[in-house]
Amino acid sequence: MLEHSPKLQVLKLVGKYSINPDYHVLGWEWNEPKSVPECLLSHLETFVWRRHDWKGEKEEEVATYLLKNARGLKNATFSTGPIELGQLDKLKQRRRTPKKLDGVLKASNTCHLVFKFE
Template identity: 90%
Template structure:
């Protein structure tokens, strides 16, 4: 398949590790690869070595004990999307990455991530997504973080401290079926000093599904608005208030007044 540029492997069955390598080695011009896997016991290491590959999407909820992980060697890769990945090992060589989306991943540690310009994180905060110690996201200008559970505050702090050129920050709250659901007992570790990106680069701040009732979210919003000295645009959106919920409307107005006062300087 010397002319093939796009390949989608959706719940395919592989004889062994070598069968994957043989298949991909026969596609020397491959530019886009999609891999979706579920329960499959014949592969130990899923190796993807494609020098021409530019776009790669992988969704894997395989929980078989025999499967160890992925070895990805794609020096031309520009766009990477990873979801539902729970394997013990994940090796990535893709130093030219521009945009990455990571969702529900248990272990992605790679220096390749520090080259990205756009990064979307939709991960459990108990999982490890941080690059090795000392790595800085010098190229990152767009960051989007989903906030599905307690602990995302610390992930936000870590990313702000390690993304000195960040220009756009977007937070996306969790949609809750029970609107009165709250998580207690989690404290936010603020940055020890104001991150460089807030002092000189951040221009746009968006918070979708903002919860006006949660003090921790108000604390985060207040900190960002007070310290983002170059901020030009800030947008907060939330769910509608049903008729008869005047207490929520009053709470929202109080919070809006607080946040508005913090934002007067930008």
């Protein structure tokens, strides 16, 4: 997807996404590109991922890849959907993820990370 959008400035992933056992993320299979797409090297400024669940490592891999490679990224916002009663493990995972992503060495030294919890 990214390799076909060389001038992409804003990337928004919106909605409830699930990962099946074959690691299909957002309806597509995630495979790290062999080379960094042009939009990440010079154009992407805003990344928004709304209502994600962080159910597996693949979501973290996608987010980490974008943060590590988007040289012009100014804002990256991650928001989650609500957690139902009795899902303590999900709450614990959501608390770990911002710490992990905040610790990622980012390609852009001006990138502002925002985490929103509904």
